[in-house]
Amino acid sequence: MDTENYLNHPTFGLLFRVCLVEEHRELFSTLYAQRLFFVVLHNADELEFEPIGRSDAKVLVENRMRMLRRSGMYKEYDQLQKAHKNTFQ
Template sequence: MSENYLNHPTFGLLSRVCAVDEYRSLFTTLYAQRLFFLITNSPTGVQFEPVSRADAKLLVENRLRALRRVGPLNEHDILQNVYKRTFAQ
């Protein structure tokens, strides 16, 4: 899992937490990690959808479950560490 960044017009640099599916990824503000955005990449452009911390946590938990079932083990371990760092506060 590589680090991905995206520049938000208002909130500045966002860091990718994880891919949600083929077209959507969860991003957070780079420094505070308090604001979360569901980014949809489609042929019509990129859409920023703000999501609550609870919804972001749920999206990551769902992704962890999916990786545990069918994904590569190392990707699950990396995302587990990101989850602990991001939501352990």
């Protein structure tokens, strides 16, 4: 079963997690429009929201997909490939 993660942005409302970018960095998008993207850096004390463009977000997801494929993490790769298709195509 897939786990969905959400965050509440102070200005843009509910965001859903697209993928993990690297440790302590995740890519989120606005829930309904999927036009605004944020890299969220989290540590023990706070969350930092870095807005990025759609093309930059797509590159982050594609880079993560390459890393998963090269690492042999095929289940995670398949899940991310579906998220990529739903989000960017």
